[in-house]
Amino acid sequence: MAIPHAPDATQFAVATDSHRSLKDLRARRPGQPVCVVGYGGDQQGKEGVFQHFNVRLAVVKFPDQKTLGYDPQDLLLPCEIHEDGEAFFEIRHCTICNQIFPLTSEEFRAEQERDTCPECQP
Ligand SMILES: [Zn+2]
Numbered sequence: 083m084a085i086p087h088a089p090d091a092t093q094f095a096v097a098t099d100s101h102r103s104l105k106d107l108r109a110r111r112p113g114q115p116v117c118v119v120g121y122g123g124d125q126q127g128k129e130g131v132f133q134h135f136n137v138r139l140a141v142v143k144f145p146d147q148k149t150l151g152y153d154p155q156d157l158l159l160p161c162e163i164h165e166d167g168e169a170f171f172e173i174r175h176c177t178i179c180n181q182i183f184p185l186t187s188e189e190f191r192a193e194q195e196r197d198t199c200p201e202c203q204p
Contacts, residue, residue, distance in 0.1 A: 095131075097163045099188040102200065104132060104140055105154035115169035116142060116157035119182050125150060129169065132157065158184040178202040 095113050100106075104116055114132040118125045130142040139151030160169035161184065172185040176199035183199040196203075 095163050095167060095169065097160045097169070097187050099186055101159055102184050102186060103155045103159060104157035107159070110135075110140070110154075115160050115163065115167075116140075117160070117171045117173065117184070118142065118152060119156050119158055119173070127173075129171065158182075159186075161185050161187045161190040176202055 095115055096107070096109075096111075098107070104110060104114065107114070110132060112131070112133055115129060116132055117129050118127065125142075125144065125148075128144060130144040133141045133143050133149060135141065136151050138153075140154045140157055141149055141151050142157065143149045158171060158173060161172045162170040164170070172190050173182055174185060174195075174197065175181070176183060177197045179199060179202055181199050181201070185196060189196045
């Protein structure tokens with residue numbers, strides 16, 4: 083799914099080998115593509131871009147221009163971002179606890195795909 087970006091946003095967008103959520107990222111830059119989980123509302127599973135922090139909430143802008151605040155740990159990172167800024171998320175259900183977790187880029191490229199979340203099997 084393509085997310086419209088500001089022209090200068092993609093240089094800040096990162097897909098990392100080991101981080102899974104915005105909470106894990108040390109440098110949280112505007113323009114970071116994220117996928118919303120653990121919310122249950124209309125935005126569940128939707129993709130947007132991180133804008134800034136508002137108190138303890140990470141503010142995310144969606145393609146329809148709506149902005150909403152989330153707990154940074156509910157904002158998953160993409161496993162890949164293409165040169166044109168398109169972000170790809172690989173989100174799985176843990177086979178042990180059934181919670182949702184994203185594959186990192188390293189796991190996405192691994193021969194054997196991870197099927198348990200980091201809490202069940204770090
Ligand atoms: Zn689990």
